Amino acid sequence: MRSVLTFLALTVAATAATAQVGPPTSQRTCGANRQLVMREGAVVLDTSPSTYARFVRSGAQCLVDQxxxxxxxxxxxxxQCFIGYRCKDGSDDF
Known part of the structure; x- marks a missing residue:
């Protein structure tokens, strides 16, 4: 039982570490930002001191209704660096 709890604690710690956001986009070159999105497919980036956004390589990383x-x-x-795409909700208006 103790080893299971240790395993779960380590898993949670590892997951929290991978969810951290790196330096702001303004501290990386345009090419480095773009390569990060292309490599990861979807990534959350810090775009200003208090703003985070999810960027994707293509529509394949968006939900069905986005x-x-x-x-x-x-x-x-x-x-004004083109980094990729953001997933936007589709409109129900016709």
Whole structure:
């Protein structure tokens, strides 16, 4: 029983560590930000001191009722860096 609890504690600690967000997009180059999104497929990034957003490589990472919308973030070498897409909710209005 004790080994199971130890295993669960380590699993929770490892999961919490992988969920941490790295440095803000403004501290990385545009290319580095874009490569991160392309490599991971979907990633949450710090876009300002108090703003976080989820960016995706393509619409394949969005939910069924969402669509990909182009996204730009500030980077160290480009104030309007195209990073990929953000998933936006579809409209029910016709």
């Amino acid at each position: 669509f990909p919308e182009p996204a730009w973030v500030p980077s160290s070498n480009n104030p």
